Amino acid sequence: SLVSPAPLSAFVPSPSLPSTPGTPSLSTSALPPPSAPSNPSSKPTSSSSPFPMPVRTSLSTFTGCPDSSLTLSNPLVSLAPECPPLGLESLRVSDAQLRASSIQRYGLGAHRGRFNIQSGIHDGDMYDGGWCAAQKDQNQWLEIDARRPTRFTGVITQGLNSIWTYDWVTSYKIQFSNDTHSWGGSQHQASLSFQVFPANKDPETPVLNAFPAPVVARYIRINPQTWFENGTICLRTEILGCPLPDPNNVYFWDNTPKTTDKLDFRHHNYKAMRQLMKKVNAECPNITRIYSIGKSYLGLKMVAMEISDNPGQHEVGEPEFRYVAGMHGNEALGRELLLNLMEYLCHEFEAGNPRVVRLVTETRIHLLPSMNPDGYETAYKLGSELSGWAMGRWTYENIDLNHNFADLNTALWDAEDNEMVPHKFPNHYIPIPEYYTFANATVAPETRAVIDWMQRFPFVLSANLHGGELVVTYPFDMTRTYWKGQELTPTADDPVFRWLATVYATTNLAMVDGDRRPCHCDDFAREGNIINGANWHTVPGKAVFSLLRALTSTLPPPPPPAFDGDYWRLLNPGEYEVTAKAEGYHPVTRWCRVSYEDNPTLCDFRLTKTPKQRLREILAKGGKIPKDLLLRLRQLRLRKLRAQRQAQ
Structure with missing residues (x-):
């Protein structure tokens, strides 16, 4: 019971799910977005669905009238644009490539007009949720410089992300240029500059307008024409386009960075994920094993891969580690990172890479690429960018798995406040509350599967891969003062967790880049790109559950006892006084020195039975x-x- 499975969380910017050829297109008749309020002074009402529903349309030609009323002149036609996003959301498009006619303030500048960007709790700071023009007229624009000739095929827009105000654009024009001086519509359709695109009806629902024919240019402008009558001109956007060779560039070759690894670098839905895992297992059968930890609500197997020199066996003196990804189904990057990690470890082990060989032979690695397969499939089917910020994030039952574990923090802290720890209440293995075990408890089958998984394997360390921010969080993730949204709440092992988080953050090239900008509304670079989870935002019922539970259980069925005497405790280098106790035996205390060497430190104990035990x-x-x-x-x-x- 000296094992400390540490649930670190690594957050990484998550590229959106890809467009899927053959997916039925969505139209306003199939998926109506929430309507704007009829009363200008009222807030818009939410739709019956808990998720923003995307709208995909073609270029729907409108004729502008002097009174700014709009008349639809051709029916909606769903077209899947053939080009991918330029990268406003993923930050591939830099801040220097964005320009606007005017801005209300810096926090609402052009650099904030990125698709799906999130605002902070407080409006008016440097990190608001979109671009907002300073004036309310039809001369405002947001400009994107692709920096090379680009075949533009469509535009996706959202309103301002804010919990305090409601602002969105309801229609806009599109203009193109190669020099920022001459602006016009499509070379294929001279009247395009006079045509108006339908836009948003609420702040969050993504609306895609696909052009009837691609337009080749370097610059593109979005020129709002109308907006929510009780708001102002604000939007977030993503541009769809394919880069073309630049005839003015003396370097004729494509200098876009490309991967040199032989990895299947693409998005994988559930079927493709299973196929890739089987492929890796077939290529490296001696070091890999595929197994299921349970099933999702819709019956999809939650498959994991074990990578070890003796798959299926726990070896004495060999620590067990787990990576979990896809807790939120719409966070795509974690799944792909773990799938590529499977491929990489297999290929490099076969090639004799010393570092990988050592990892595989001295560690038992478990990789769970998708904890929420139902949510991923929901988001995947909607195609590129159109799943919005929330579609597929939760399970099919609308449960947020990141908040679904038992709240053991409160039980521990209440016992400490009542001076019950450690004699009347344990501080190393907190029993699961009785209410949590009831059949009618709101506990997802995916959560129960992971809990059972944690009790079956003696994990020494774990990490969860999330999307959305580039930061490593460490426990606790819940504030001890219940009414505070943020509060530094360290564990007893805070130095170890800070060290582990720092190791990850300082070896990630993107995280150590001093020129990178914050993803959304927090600048974590000032703290070394690590943060105590509770000091960021409190999350009760998170997977820190695994930290508060050792791997000897009083709940049925108990895991098998460690007959081989195998125990682990993560510690920083130094000398520690360690006491081993067992019922019926005399306790033994000794000093154990943890060195800076890579190998684990052995600290053995031999206990003698008490006369009563004999x-x-x-x-x-x-x-x-x-x-x-x-x-x-x-x-x-x-x-x-x-x-x-x-x-x-």
Whole structure:
């Protein structure tokens, strides 16, 4: 029970799910977005669905009238644009490539007009949720410089992300240029510059307008024409386009960075994920094993891959590690990272890479690429960018798996406040609350599967891969002061967790880039790109559950005892006083020195049985108590009686 499975969380910017050829296109008749309020002074009402539903349309030609009313002149036609996003959301498009006619303030500048960008809790800071123009007229624009000739095929827009105001653009024009001086519509359709695209009806629903024919240019402008009447001109956008060779560039070859690894670098839906895992297993059968930890609500297997020199066996002195990804189904990058890690470890082990060989032979690695396969499939089917920020994030039952584990923090802290720890209440293995085990408890089958998984394997360390921010969080993730949204709440092992988080953050090239900008509304670079989870935002019921539970259980069915004496504790280098205890045995205390070497430090204990324990074992076997032991027991009883009489 000296194992400390550490649930670090690595957050990485998550590229959106890809467009899927053959997926039925969505139209306003099939998926109506929430309507704008009829009363200008009222807030828009939410739709019946818990998710923003995407809208995909073609270029729907409108004719502008002097009174700014709009008349639809051709029916909606769903077209799947053939080009991928330029990268406003993924930050591949830099801030220097974005320009605007005017801005309300820096926090609402052109650099904030990125698709799916999130605002902070407080409006008015440097990190608001979109671009907003300073004036409310039809001369405002947001400009994107592709920096090379590009075949533009469509535009996706959203309104301002804010919990305090409601602002979005309801229609806009598109202009193109090669020099920023001459602006016009498509070379294929001279009237395009006079045509108006339908835009948003609420702040979050993505609306895609696909052009009827591609337009080749370097610059593209979005020129809002109308907006929510009780708001102002604000939007977030993504541009769809294919880069073309630049005839003015003396370097004729494509200098776009490309991967040199032989990895299947693409998005994988559930079927493709299973196929890739089987392929890796077939290529490296001696070091890999595929197994299921359970099933999702819709019956999809939650498959994991074990990578070890002896798959299926726990080896004494070999730590067990797990990576979990896809807790939120719409966070695509974690799944792909783990799938590529499977491929990489297999290929490099076969090639004799010393570092990989050592990892595989000295560690038992478990990789779960998709904890929420139902959510991923939901988002994947909607195609590129159109899943929005929330579609597929939760399970099919609308459960956020990141908040679905039992809240063991509160139970521990209440016991500490009542001075019950450690004699009346344990501080190393917190029992699961009874309510959490009820059949009607709101606990997802995916969550129960992971809990069972944690109890079956003696994990020493774990990490969860999320999407959305580029930061490593470490426990605790819940504030001790229940009413505070942010509060530094360290564990007893805070130095170890900070060290682990720092190692990850300082070896990630993107995280150590001093010129990179914050993803959304927090600048983690000032703290070394690591943060105590509770000091960021409190999350009760998170997977820190695994930190508060060692791997010996009082709940049925208990895991098998460690007959081989295998125990682990993650510690920073130094000298530690360690005590080993067991019922029926004399406790033993010794000093253990943890060195800077890569190998684990052995600290063995040999416990001797107490006389009572020996007596119990003799009687349990039907034996008789030896005469000398009977005599000693009588003497002990007499001493106790004399002591009691003297005390009276």
